[in-house]
Amino acid sequence: MTTQPTRLQPLEGYVLQPEHYYSQEWFDAEQKNLFNKTWVFAGLEAQLSEVGDYLVVQVGYQPMLVTRSKDGKLNALHNVCRHRGAKMLTECGRVQGISCPYHAWRYDLTGELTHVPQQTTQFPGLETRDWGLLKGSVALWDGLVFVHADPDAQPLSHWFAGLDKRLARFRPSRLREINVSVYAIKANWKFFVENHIDWLHLYYLHSSSLKDFAHDTGELTQHGPHWTSFENVRDGQDSNAAGRRPGLKEIPGLHADDAFIGAHLIFPNLALLTSPTSFATVNVQPTGPETCEVEIRTLAMPESVVPKNGFKELDQVMGEDCSAVERLQQSVRSSAFSVGPMAKRWEEPIVKFQQSYCGFMGL
Ligand code: FES
Ligand SMILES: [Fe+2]
Incomplete structure (x- = not known):
């Protein structure tokens, strides 16, 4: 073969x-x-109408999220914890922030790391700003949400040709x-x-x-x-x-x-x-x-x-x-x-x- x-x-x-x-x-x-x-279809914008709404989407072997954050924007985030790499969210839904079930690191809806349990004793010197979720790209076409694993993806409008x-x-x-x-x-x-x-x-x-x-x-x-x-x-x-x-x-x-x-x-x-x-x-x-x-x-x-x-x-x-x-x-x-x-x-x-x-x- x-x-x-x-x-x-x-x-x-x-x-x-x-x-x-x-x-x-x-x-x-x-x-x-x-x-x-390539750009991959993630779902409908209507599924992301409220702050905290998110879509779980598989882009090749990369688990990803699209979130609606407080500033009203959409964010494409890799759904992979920066601590030891666990996949975090598994079903589409609505959250206030993203919590990793493994050791409880928490991220906000833009992917910034906001909380590390036992930070001062166990992670001295850790700067939370260095450990936000990795980003991809997200774009809309008239109510349809597309996501790309690469933060510098070519614009969706070019891709649509x-x-x-x-x-x-x-x-x-x-x-x-x-x-x-x-x-x-x-x-x-x-x-x-x-x-x-x-x-x-x-x-x-x-x-x-x-x-x-x-x-x-x-x-x-x-x-x-x-x-x-x-x-x-x-x-x-x-x-x-x-x-x-x-x-x-x-x-x-x-x-x-x-x-x-x-x-x-x-x-x-x-x-x-x-x-x-x-x-x-x-x-x-x-x-x-x-x-x-x-x-x-x-x-x-x-x-x-x-x-x-x-x-x-x-x-x-x-x-x-x-x-x-x-x-x-x-x-x-x-x-x-x-x-x-x-x-x-x-x-x-x-x-x-x-x-x-x-x-x-x-x-
Ligand atoms: S793998 Fe997410 S907190 Fe440890
Ligand atoms: Fe057919």
């Missing part, structure tokens, strides 16, 4: 090898070389969360992401669940390493896709080309789903070389009435997707596993995703 990085040239077609989808060694390299070096402009009219900060669904999937996170940007499977895997949509109208656009894609409804179908979830209000200010169904990717692992009435974050968290967890948070206009069974259709589509990516995982170790010709247009985003991925991974 080859798990050492190798240069795969030329960068054409489907270049990743089977072991990139199951090797622990490769998974470790990914945490270090990809997730430690125009993607934010294409999605700007949704303005998710004015929307309210109406549903959270979590799916545990027995497949490598890249199989899930590649499936999300695979337009070809819409015709077949979702032939029933997405039958109202005209996949031939797919408008797929690359923005640096990211993608947006939109499609229209079929002729004769309700042109107001809001009809699919009665009770949800239309999002005002959208243009005709924002409407209908959109499926997008913020590289590497935040997918988005949009419609005229909803905006959903689909956070694909790697949990091991052969597993991932997908958390979908759906936002809608505040005055929307959440329909009963309104997410049945999401469960159906997700069930189909999970089944497909788990089938890939089940065969990826087979000596017969290989990837043949890729569809020129409808699978092009997968090829481009792999090129961006290879750039980070030194392939």
Whole structure:
């Protein structure tokens, strides 16, 4: 088995090898070389509305926090105690300060060390100002919180490379969360992401669940390493896709080309789903070389009435997707596993995703 990085040239077609989808060694390299070096979705700004609110987020192998401090600012802090290195907070919530459960060092919401038990007798000469929590970077995109392990990360606006402009009219900060669904999937996170940007499977895997949509109208656009894609409804179908979830209000200010169904990717692992009435974050968290967890948070206009069974259709589509990516995982170790010709247009985003991925991974 080859798990050492190798240069795969030329960068054409489907270049990743089977072991990139199951090797622990490769998974470790990914945490270090990809997730430690990109902006990672942490949650919604609405979860940080009050002083003391915080998010716990895993950035590669780095446990991190985003806190709302008394000055109203957001802080990205490494969730690692400066005494002996224990991870401190484990669940999102609200605190007045950050206490380490091990030996009770305490930090304020900006990460400054504020209290060391037995300081004068056991830690003579310790200067608390020297032992604050290490910092990362935090940035907002219209209500979505992103964090980076590096305090000097490139600005989020550079990273978005125009993607934010294409999605700007949704303005998710004015929307309210109406549903959270979590799916545990027995497949490598890249199989899930590649499936999300695979337009070809819409015709077949979702032939029933997405039958109202005209996949031939797919408008797929690359923005640096990211993608947006939109499609229209079929002729004769309700042109107001809001009809699919009665009770949800239309999002005002959208243009005709924002409407209908959109499926997008913020590289590497935040997918988005949009419609005229909803905006959903689909956070694909790697949990091991052969597993991932997908958390979908759906936002809608505040005055929307959440329909009963309104997410049945999401469960159906997700069930189909999970089944497909788990089938890939089940065969990826087979000596017969290989990837043949890729569809020129409808699978092009997968090829481009792999090129961006290879750039980070030194392939
Ligand atoms: S490891 Fe946190 S106080 Fe000791
Ligand atoms: Fe799908």
